[in-house]
Amino acid sequence: MKLIESVPNFSEGRREEVVREIVDEASKYSNIKVLDWSMDYDHNRSVVTLVGEPEPLINALFDMTKKASELIDLRDHNGEHPRMGATDVIPLIPVMNTKMDECVELSKILGKRIAEELKIPVYLYEKSATKPERENLSNIRKGQFEGFFEKIKNPDWVPDFGPAEVHPTAGVTAVGAREYLIAFNVNLGTDRLEVAEKIARAVRHISGGFRYVKALGIELKDKGIVQVTMNLTNYKKSPIFRVFEVIKREAQRYGVPVLNSEIVGMVPLKAIVQTMAWYLQLDDFKEDRVIEKKILDTF
Amino acid sequence: MKLIESVPNFSEGRREEVVREIVDEASKYSNIKVLDWSMDYDHNRSVVTLVGEPEPLINALFDMTKKASELIDLRDHNGEHPRMGATDVIPLIPVMNTKMDECVELSKILGKRIAEELKIPVYLYEKSATKPERENLSNIRKGQFEGFFEKIKNPDWVPDFGPAEVHPTAGVTAVGAREYLIAFNVNLGTDRLEVAEKIARAVRHISGGFRYVKALGIELKDKGIVQVTMNLTNYKKSPIFRVFEVIKREAQRYGVPVLNSEIVGMVPLKAIVQTMAWYLQLDDFKEDRVIEKKILDTF
Structure with missing residues (x-):
């Protein structure tokens, strides 16, 4: 079994029913596990943590982004945390039996689909970035939703996918592969x-x-x-x-x-195994020696 | 998901086709994972490692014991390792989300079934033992297959399940719960x-x-x-x-x-988490904080 984690951020931290509707889009997939979700009133932002196999995860993230674009209108949004989209950022993180390269590929598939089907411009960031100045998310987000109507006309800030036109209510979204934090x-x-x-x-x-x-x-x-x-x-x-x-x-x-x-x-298990192996001076111990991992691999 | 491991020992370490037939009894269960199996020629003995949920695991172990009783005749058996049964010993080991008490209960269910359906006397050992002198497996096994025809008549060695009569070809079997080694x-x-x-x-x-x-x-x-x-x-x-x-x-x-x-x-994951937590001085870190464990728990 391959596992990827994602921690999408949505620009809604006050209306719980809205966040629940977005989270429900992931919960309806039986093979996706929502590990956690939380709202921050002052930031007016919510963070969802989900884990699953690559294909259903990408589908769930698309559905959540679609739902957010229907329920969140950035023209009415204010909060302490900078933001540029209803779905502000979608990171993809390799957790088990997956490599960073796969997550980069998946971020492009997801970004393309969001741009084409939802008409939301997408920027690739971190390991998926197509230019060095797009690696850092805060660089991309500079100017925020309001500033993007001008910024997107700058040739340096042509989106990686979609029209060079900000979605009127859902703004723009960043998608990218990164390491587990x-x-x-x-x-x-x-x-x-x-x-x-x-x-x-x-x-x-x-x-x-x-x-x-x-x-x-x-x-x-x-x-x-x-x-x-x-x-x-x-x-x-x-x-x-x-x-x-x-x-x-x-x-x-x-x-x-x-x-x-x-x-x-x-x-992730890898971080724990790595720590034990170092302290016990085990030269030859990898995650596949853990019984639970072996069982997961049979699914 | 609950996981129990078992490492049954069979008195056959030379005829590979026989061991394969016994292992196949476990492989036919889709929710049982055979982690490993190996044969020792000199000991004339084989060891199989399997993991699974309690109920299918008990069924698989019963089927393996039945198959071993059909294919192994202890009257023809010789090897360096002491033995008393075609299926010599079946340990049950709590691995994930299970307690020792549950394994003790399961060992009794399995032992009873082996005795009743296969007419093989069963001794409970280790944590399942009904008397202190039966905790240690080598105490039970003393005298081996050949000696058991006399030993079983001794009131101190009445089996925990089944007739006080050694199975003519499959001998007697020990079943018990123990910790992971x-x-x-x-x-x-x-x-x-x-x-x-x-x-x-x-x-x-x-x-x-x-x-x-x-x-x-x-x-x-x-x-x-x-x-x-x-x-x-x-x-x-x-x-x-x-x-x-x-x-x-x-x-x-x-x-x-x-x-x-x-x-x-x-x-088992628990041993790894415990090691990391000690070295990093983490007061509050349990297995349920490991992503892979969380995913397994959804099955």
Whole structure:
């Protein structure tokens, strides 16, 4: 069995019935699993997490995008989070027995279909990007829905699929393949925020750390401690265990203990197997040695 | 989805066509997965590893036992490994979403059916044992097939199910629930066997070590190194990471490095999650946070 995850973002975070109708489009597929969905009132945005086999997943995402284009009108939309489409962004993430290349291919199939059938211009981003300046989603989204009516006329911003004309109510949508993102936090036994900040700087890419790590030092006031909060944007290349070991060593430097850590949300099996294999010095251990994986592969 | 593993042992390790016929009894169930099967000529014995949901698994094991009773005649059997039945032993092991108690119940259902329909006396062992002296399989098997015609008349050895009369060709069978067994080896950067032996003594139960660890020090002559080779008979109570950390520390004491380690065969997800959670100091991480497990649970 092949598994791909998607975490589409929709520009509706206040009318629950609308979000439910969109989520229902995925739930009607028996072989798609909706792992989670949540709404944010201030952002006026919702995020759905679904996993499934490639073909039904693409169909479900198309149906959700269609439903969102029917129920959301961006002319009436306001919220704190920048947005450019009723369906703002659709990432495709390889989870099990799939490669990034397959997700790139699928993003193009889905993007083309959204453009042709729904008349919504589509931009390919991240690993699917056709130009370097389209890799970063926030680059594409600059100007937002309102600004896109001008931006789309710029020859540099011709959409990858569909007409060079913004959909009047549903805007434009970004579709792209990317790696699984792991949200990983480490709690430190001190209330000195500067220690967490120094450690965050040591591990994050922007200040010289690991290439696929974003990190911040924050206070957990109710607990009287500080935390290094991170996004690992490619756990295969900047793995959890290596980041964790460096954080432990840096904390030692400041005489501060690591209290515990947490992974937020779901994790792919590969990330767990990789962590065990490193700590136990297993040279030859892959996911297919896990009984549950073997069973999944029979479906 | 609930998953149980079984590793039945059959007293045939030379006639491949016979073993294949027995394995085929499991393969005909679409919802049973045969993970592995192997024959040993000297032991004249074969071992099959299968996983599946409780009900079909019990049915498959019954069919295999029936087939073995038709094809194997213990009066003609000789081999190095002690044995008492055509189907010698059937362990039931909780793997996913099942508890030991359920496996104990299932072992009784299966044992009863084997006794009633096939007229083979059945002894419950390990967690299913009805008396302390029946917990250990080798205690039950003492005397082997040939000795059982007398042993079964002893009031202490009345079978748990079936007539107090050995099946003339298929002998007697042991059925029982037990924990998953992990075969775990650690390689040391030295050719001094005594170091591996000392470390094995430090971690194994019999000489004062962890309760659920069996260990030996052996030489790997082709590699010019030594190994601590282990069976962890309850990874929940004597977990891999703790055993590994003690071995590393003991090796340090002798100025010997740990080169690498290996897990032989398959591992349940729980053991991997447990290992990661310990090393990363995750207080709140269970298997249901693994995407693949979540998907399996939808079946």
